[in-house]
Amino acid sequence: MAYSELLADRIRHYLGEKKIDYVGKKMMGGLCFMVDDKMCMGVVQDNLMGRIGKEAYEDALTREGCRKMDFTGREMKGYVFVDPIGIDMDQDLAYWLDLCLAFNPLAKSSKKKKKK
Numbered sequence: 001m002a003y004s005e006l007l008a009d010r011i012r013h014y015l016g017e018k019k020i021d022y023v024g025k026k027m028m029g030g031l032c033f034m035v036d037d038k039m040c041m042g043v044v045q046d047n048l049m050g051r052i053g054k055e056a057y058e059d060a061l062t063r064e065g066c067r068k069m070d071f072t073g074r075e076m077k078g079y080v081f082v083d084p085i086g087i088d089m090d091q092d093l094a095y096w097l098d099l100c101l102a103f104n105p106l107a108k109s110s111k112k113k114k115k116k
Helices: 004-015 052-062 090-106
Strands: 023-026 030-035 038-044 046-053 066-068 080-083
Touching: 004 030, 004 038, 004 090, 038 090, 046 090, 052 090
Parallel strands: none
Antiparallel strands: 023 030, 030 038, 038 046, 046 080, 066 080
């Protein structure tokens, strides 16, 4: 499954402007942007995947183009997909990326501990 390189480039540009250190990882058939070793946002096909947390979740679902993330067939609270219509304008994309970045310090890391 391919992902939108254009959207990925827009995210890279935004993170670069904000001087945010990140690592891009291919996963879930798309590209995830890891910030502080935690999944922060990503691109799945032509959609933005956002990790926004449970506090912002219900309000986010009222915004144009936003829908529940149900990648595995069941809803993942705190994660959303935003369709292209919801991120077409740079200020709309910035809104979502800022929401993801605001939640990132509160997010739990899924980094696996090394065995001794």
